[in-house]
Amino acid sequence: MKNQLKHQLRVVKSSTSVLVKKMTSVDAATMTHANGDAKIAQSAKLVVKTPKGTRDHNPHQMSLRDPVFEKIKAIFKRFGAPCIDTPVFELKEILTGKYGEESKLIYDLEDQGGEKLSLRYDLTVPFARYLAMNKITNFKRYQISKVYRRDNPAMTRGRFREFYQCDFDIAGKYDTMIADSECVAIIASILKALGLPDFTIKINHRLILDGIFDVCGVPVDKFRTVCSSVDKLDKSPWEEVRKEITEQKGIAEEVADKIGKYVKLNGGKELIDELLENEELNRSTSGKQGLEEMKLLLQYCDFLNVSQNVVFDLSLARGLDYYTGVIYEAVLKATVVENGKNVGIGSVAGGGRYDNLVGMFDPKGKPVPCVGVSIGVERIFAYLEANAATKPRTTETQVLVCSAQKNLLEPKMKIVTELREADISAEILYKANPKILAQLQYGEENQIPLAIVIGNSEIENNVVKVKNIATREEEEIPRERLIEEIKERLKKI
């Protein structure tokens, strides 16, 4: 019977040691995690592990993850979104040409005769494909699913090759910035609901960036590649980005320096007003339009009670090609300890406007303007796991049905069935004659609140004992009042 108890313990231990590894050593994490958790079956020469960059989630991790998904779902619903689901793979050509330099990270399926398929890289392109395929022009939805990227895993910080995204998108031609502000508001609602109130949502606009590149003298055909370099400013200092722009991307030094002055700026409404007065930037039509839209967005953020978390940040560029308007990214102020140093968790949500993606799937190229946000939930889990004060229960069992003597499997099976039929979660041990101590120990290990104990005398007298496993208090109740009495006690616990 002891064996039956061991698993939960083992899972607790292994999940603890994973956390310790995560928090103390990048090398250890790289060795064990980046290659998946590995145990080599030497005699059979079969390596028993999960694929590189992926992992299992044990019951303890699941009991942390599940409520987070539930909370995110609840907020998506609170903003009026229904849910859709799409296949894990798409026709390869659906994904082709949508991700710029990141395309090399797409997982392809083997050609086994038939269609060429790839695993989805995000939920945005499948959403756009769904809209175009069904000729939908107005739609709001959420989707919570796994996506796949052949990236270098950095599992300490929650970067995996298989990971969940939680997406909320609004498709349709609406009035300027209303849907965009809704996306910013939903990020704030979710982070607050998850108990992470200390965050900043950086906002920028691709048109403002284009305006800056324009007035600084970047050739139009280099806008996107310079934008990719600017995107690295959250991880690298300006000097490095400047070097990349001038040496790798062939931009003149004085042009780079002019860009440098702009992208260092961040602030609120006053910064927008200042830039709207800036004669240089105003020469660019797109720059001006971007600034005016940004001004409206900040006003709506104020109405939606999120302006205290929002900052207009000209260094924000976002990597993906398909954005066309407002872009945003939420950053937690919290840090995790890594090699004894505090390291920022970084971006936990991001998104923006992509007005041309759906049109790429339409025979006539008819565009459907879209704006959306994706919650990077794995990084949030990495933070929550590292900071979990107590271990949540992994099961919801309310009653353990125990026998104090031998040959009582029949009445135990009948009681456990009666309880379950009354919607009470109940278990018995899978032994014909387990020792009473082993049963109660199982109840304790699994934090089961109540035990029902029966012996021959209880059966004779038509009663059962109800035991509070934690306090060890015990009471006799009539057998026929079993369900009512148990329900009453469960209410009080």
Add this chain to the structure above:
Amino acid sequence: MKNQLKHQLRVVKSSTSVLVKKMTSVDAATMTHANGDAKIAQSAKLVVKTPKGTRDHNPHQMSLRDPVFEKIKAIFKRFGAPCIDTPVFELKEILTGKYGEESKLIYDLEDQGGEKLSLRYDLTVPFARYLAMNKITNFKRYQISKVYRRDNPAMTRGRFREFYQCDFDIAGKYDTMIADSECVAIIASILKALGLPDFTIKINHRLILDGIFDVCGVPVDKFRTVCSSVDKLDKSPWEEVRKEITEQKGIAEEVADKIGKYVKLNGGKELIDELLENEELNRSTSGKQGLEEMKLLLQYCDFLNVSQNVVFDLSLARGLDYYTGVIYEAVLKATVVENGKNVGIGSVAGGGRYDNLVGMFDPKGKPVPCVGVSIGVERIFAYLEANAATKPRTTETQVLVCSAQKNLLEPKMKIVTELREADISAEILYKANPKILAQLQYGEENQIPLAIVIGNSEIENNVVKVKNIATREEEEIPRERLIEEIKERLKKI
């Protein structure tokens, strides 16, 4: 604004037409569905569709599916199971040699440098890999995830290339038949919870089948292949199976006829007793052991209150190689209409004991006995979709905040935020100045129960109007009592 309303409608229509197709024409289903829902973007020559054998789920389908998953989850928890998650792909060699003839249906990933990967074919082999990798010898868990099979799609009956399985398994060395009976009981609980009380759970035992093959004169090395033929008895008459056994598998005609006598049998306890008296079958040790275990199982099924749904059926064989003991399969008595004919839905749950699978992943071959069940939820959906009387709502929005005049976006945004912060699901239309009729129409289409309507006079008088969208009743309430009043009204609805 009308456009904003169209999507739900379109989704309703498209999901209806899918159902109609499903129920009326196999050919139509084969043409459109088996190739995924297709719209060809002709100018770009890009085929915008889902891959063969897969489909999207629109909000209406999701609102049918979601509660089903929730109910299944609740039952798994009621039996004391925690949850785990494993990656969608496994190392190819983990899956190799586990599925017998079905292996050819496994999806492989392209070799992009690195590990050779395959999409999971079921949740059982990954579970066994998880146990072996973590050296777990006692564990009960559930997992609800998608699996992948390059099968011929038959979408009318819910057979897809990407589909969900809901698995419950018990690993560990316990007393005979206790864990096995728990698996049978959980099938019954789930089908009852889903409102499908009319079902039969067929039960058999691999040792009984082996015993029959043995005493009938099948050579030991042909047990598994004859077993595969017998497995077809749920779809084909005995004459066809007999032909396969004799002509393709080279078994003598008199041997086949002897097998035929046995596999036609089904019944309850009395049949077991009869077979235990049967001198021929009793010559086989494994046959005898299988019968004795079956007798115990039927007794436990009685204690667990499921014997009325259980039948001992000697024709049940199950396709997969890894089963070693008890096997079972649940069949719904319900039918769906296909080409004007009533067709059975067939098996909606199945499983059995597999005592040697975990050992295949252990360096020393140490076995961990396991028994489990998989709920074939897609077939259940196919049935529920075909029989859904009303369309459930796709969103949970409780309040639509409307304006009766122009320039009221600011107070609307503030009210919608206040509602959401009080955990009330609320929406506004994404237009600066929508017409009041368009707003109320959106509320009606989406079955939103309440509308808050504000105009200039309401703002002046510090009140809001609350409207019941269905009954059109309207009341004025003080602005500062907004949340309490709305919550009170929502309770009543």
